[in-house]
Amino acid sequence: MTAAARQDEPVTAAHSAGGLAVACHRLIHIYPTASGDVVALSGVDLRISAGEMLALVGPSGSGKSTLVAILGGLMQPSAGRVYVGEHELSRLSSKGLAALRGATVGTVLQGAERNLLPYVSLSRNIWLAQRPAARLAGRRLDPPEAILDLVGLAGAGARRVGDLTPGQRQRAALAQGLAAGPGLLLVDEPTSQLDASGRDEVLAALAAVNGERGTTVVVVTHDGEVGARLGRAVTIRDGRVGAEGRDGRDFAVVAGDGTIQLPPETVASFPAGTLLEVDHTDESITLRAVAAPSSLGGDDGVARAGGEPRPSGS
Ligand SMILES: Nc1ncnc2c1ncn2[C@@H]1O[C@H](COP(=O)(O)OP(=O)(O)OP(=O)(O)O)[C@@H](O)[C@H]1O
Numbered sequence: 001m002t003a004a005a006r007q008d009e010p011v012t013a014a015h016s017a018g019g020l021a022v023a024c025h026r027l028i029h030i031y032p033t034a035s036g037d038v039v040a041l042s043g044v045d046l047r048i049s050a051g052e053m054l055a056l057v058g059p060s061g062s063g064k065s066t067l068v069a070i071l072g073g074l075m076q077p078s079a080g081r082v083y084v085g086e087h088e089l090s091r092l093s094s095k096g097l098a099a100l101r102g103a104t105v106g107t108v109l110q111g112a113e114r115n116l117l118p119y120v121s122l123s124r125n126i127w128l129a130q131r132p133a134a135r136l137a138g139r140r141l142d143p144p145e146a147i148l149d150l151v152g153l154a155g156a157g158a159r160r161v162g163d164l165t166p167g168q169r170q171r172a173a174l175a176q177g178l179a180a181g182p183g184l185l186l187v188d189e190p191t192s193q194l195d196a197s198g199r200d201e202v203l204a205a206l207a208a209v210n211g212e213r214g215t216t217v218v219v220v221t222h223d224g225e226v227g228a229r230l231g232r233a234v235t236i237r238d239g240r241v242g243a244e245g246r247d248g249r250d251f252a253v254v255a256g257d258g259t260i261q262l263p264p265e266t267v268a269s270f271p272a273g274t275l276l277e278v279d280h281t282d283e284s285i286t287l288r289a290v291a292a293p294s295s296l297g298g299d300d301g302v303a304r305a306g307g308e309p310r311p312s313g314s
Pocket residue numbers: 031032033038039040058059060061062063064065066067
């Protein structure tokens with residue numbers, strides 16, 4: 001296809017055949033800065049099945065956006081391995097990463113307007129986003145109108161972003177991210193500017209994308225309700241997977257190096273340096289505090305659970 005291609009000319013590309021699986025192994029990312037290195041990811045172990053929908057939640061600065069930028073091929077990790085489908089991203093050249101961004105992974109940035117050109121129609125926006133995928137050749141992609149229909153914007157192809165409500169804008173941004181038929185859709189804070197009905201429409205659009213196309217969907221959100229509605233919510237804390245919620249139940253997660261992050265409310269009762277005795281059976285692990293940091297020469301008191309901590313060595 002040439003630069004003079006017409007908008008009604010079919011765009012061809014490797015069509016997404018359902019969703020892509022994702023796997024991160026001990027993923028580390030460090031930003032070098034003038035004032036020293038900033039460790040954004042400190043060993044993320046995470047598996048996402050093909051066709052799964054999940055939320056990445058966690059406090060500000062915990063590393064969610066960094067993880068999404070790596071999954072989206074926007075930057076390479078400092079260490080560790082990350083797979084999207086058959087691609088091991090840290091092995092890809094810059095050309096390989098560009099191809100990944102163009103045809104395999106769709107990324108929707110926070111702030112719907114950042115994803116869309118304001119001076120052309122929604123259809124034209126989507127068609128333009130399909131062109132990098134077209135250069136990689138393959139099968140025919142869905143026409144822009146079909147993608148808009150999928151996200152609940154049927155008949156809106158001629159409209160421009162300025163004509164839309166905030167909820168419609170966010171769904172138009174989703175359509176843009178879906179333009180090339182990606183197997184993985186990454187969406188950063190899609191509901192942060194929306195009221196409850198706008199949020200419901202965006203969640204319905206994501207469910208339609210996932211249900212009808214099988215696309216794997218990862219949503220970064222501060223909204224606990226979004227995490228709950230997606231069924232699986234992975235909490236990133238201090239650059240690692242700290243916990244997981246599944247269908248209303250909360251779980252700690254064993255990392256690849258055998259560590260487990262205690263829930264924040266537990267950390268308050270068991271400060272750093274607390275000695276824990278570990279008992280386990282095939283089905284359970286019991287941690288029992290046997291010595292507080294203060295009894296080991298620290299200056300910290302410790303709240304006690306599972307009995308009064310004994311002095312070290314008793
Ligand atoms: N370009 C950068 N240069 C230096 N440090 C960065 C850069 N981007 C992020 N960081 C730092 O990396 C850490 C993780 O940031 P990141 O943006 O990934 O977290 P986040 O969980 O997405 O936060 P938020 O929810 O506020 O967007 C933070 O300490 C942040 O200050």
